[in-house]
Amino acid sequence: MNNLLVADSVSKNFGNFKALNEVSIAVPKGSIFGLLGPNGAGKTTLIRIINQITMPDSGTVNLDGQILKPEHVKDIGYLPEERGLYKSMKVGEQALYLAQLKGMSKSEAKKRLKYWFDKLEIGDWWNKKIQELSKGQAQKIQFVVTVLHRPKLLIFDEPFSGFDPINANLIKDEILQLRDEGATVIFSTHRMESVEELCDHIALIHKSNKILDGKLNDIKRQYKTNTFEVGLQSNNSDMVVNQIKERFKVLPATFRNLNDDIKLNVKIDENTSSNDLLTFLASKAEVHHFVEVIPTANDIFIQTVKNN
């Protein structure tokens, strides 16, 4: 059993609106799984089903080989996108309350809280009320509360919103560390650069259907277009460009480069290797820049959503 969470053809209707249509995902143990999709695609509904907030109309969800049941609440830590804390409650009291709701004993929760508060250097907030904290500070508390009970499965919905770059980085490192310690993470976001940075696997949901999933690298391989970014320097630029255009398909390029050279995106066909292209280019001009264009998560997202 290598998957921690398996959702099998999960469907959910709200009245006449189909929020999820036979969606299946498998989240491997110890991975960071990106759950992507445009607004209103059904991500939140799926996450709520995993959290047993909403019940699916059909389909099953398994956690660690068992059908999801109420006791699993303590195995899951959920940071929803719509999140907040009781404004007039003190930080410590509130964290203890939420931890106890997750099934921790009071003393255990206290110990763990102390560890986390020390780690994030927020120990002196214990007796402050949430309304006295800034939004970013409250988010930190919220993060601690989510991970405090050491859940097997962590679900983060837009975890970095509201954080400045420094704190976002801090939280990112914490997430990676939790993963290294054995936790499995489902990560939902619209910020593709963090998907790029963190995710091993992704699934893309669009209009209630899953339209793409797999290892991020596999998907990238699938989506690559055999295009190379090329930066050349030559005294006779026009001639060189024309010569290249005769043999290859050339597109305008927009990458950043220090010199004021010829910038091109060159697409090769399946029978040509990258070495062939490089040799050809080297014979015509001086090559300053030669990189294969790897589709970004952003490109894949936009392309897949548009095609569906």
Add this chain to the structure above:
Amino acid sequence: MNHLPLIIKREYLTKVKNKSFIIMTFLSPLIMIALIAVVAYLSQLNNDKLRTISILDETGFLDGVFKNTDNTTYSDLSNMGLNLKDAITLVKKKEDYGLLHIAKVNELEAVSKNIKFYSEDSPSLTIISSLERKIEKRLREMKLQNDGVTLEQIEASKTYVNIAQESFEGEKTSKIDNVIKLAFGGIAGYLLFMFIIIYGNMIMRSVIEEKTSRIIEVIISSVKPVQLMLGKIVGTSLAGVTQFAIWVILGGVLMVVVSAIFGIDLSQASTPQQELMNQAMQAEGAQAMVENVITAIGNLPMLNLVFAFIFFFIGGYLLYSSLYAAIGAAVDNETDTQQFMLPILMPLILAVYVGVFTVIEDPHGTVSTVFSFIPFTSPVVMLMRIPFGVPLWQQGISLLLLIGTFLFAVWFAAKIYRVGILMYGKKPTYKEIFKWLKY
């Protein structure tokens, strides 16, 4: 996992530790007592004012009728040989309260039609009626004496009747009994009504707070919405009971302290109406009155009353508060609650009206009986009826209906709650809420 105790504890502590809750708890009885004390003090001031009423009796029939009391002095101008005009001038100059003029007539019969009261301002109702009663008594006696009846005979003929009532089963009641029963039933019903409105609203606000602070999704990823809702209702109710208890105790203590310090007898914060009633009671015999009240209270089905109060109070309160919780879940902010409040308040207000107007008239009539079975009105109406003696089987059926409806209401509220707490943004319509039931 059962988190109910934990949730109840949090809800209770948050409510009780809340600053405005604490302030309200301790300030309300102070304000109430201060208000009562001021009213009592003012009316006492009014009572203590000495009045002088001048009498110009040209007939001589009413000699000796008017005797000075603590705050009213009668000054008889009859023997000073003044005419009405001079008398009025004199009274004005003396700044007396007023002048009672009995015009000269020959026939005893005609006296009653020729009595007038002159005063600067319109005189108080109490004073006029007290004067009237004194004159009536004297004239009646004189008429009887003219017919040859002696004063002793008149005195001996005075009879007071108080019809003793007894049901076929041998249960004794009286007129005062009914008043006492009404008072008990009325207080119980009104208490429930107030409790529902005050603490139902509190529950609603606390649900809305969870929505606006966006904590709700975090919470319900750990606990079932029904648990959260029930925890909220119970926790808030306990806070309410605490507040009520403090109010009663503090109010009682303050009442004693204030009346001791200022020497104001708060229980006799008398209004003219009360005075009239007191006088009427005196006519009936104050002694008998007190005895009747005591027996009337003794006659009440106390055990039944206490248990019925507990069960109907809890049942009715929980029924309404689960609906309040559902409203809180359906909307985003308090201003949006208006359109949903009306359907809740209507039966509640109806219950109080039925209780006040119908139960008094006929506690076992069709209207009262029917409304004491309808679950939304039964807690208030039944509580008002019970002091008049309601068969246990009726109470039982009514209670069962109430519990059944309560369970249904919790199911209904939980459905709305479960969906509603995750809905943000727009105010839902009734149609949408109906759809939520099927989610």
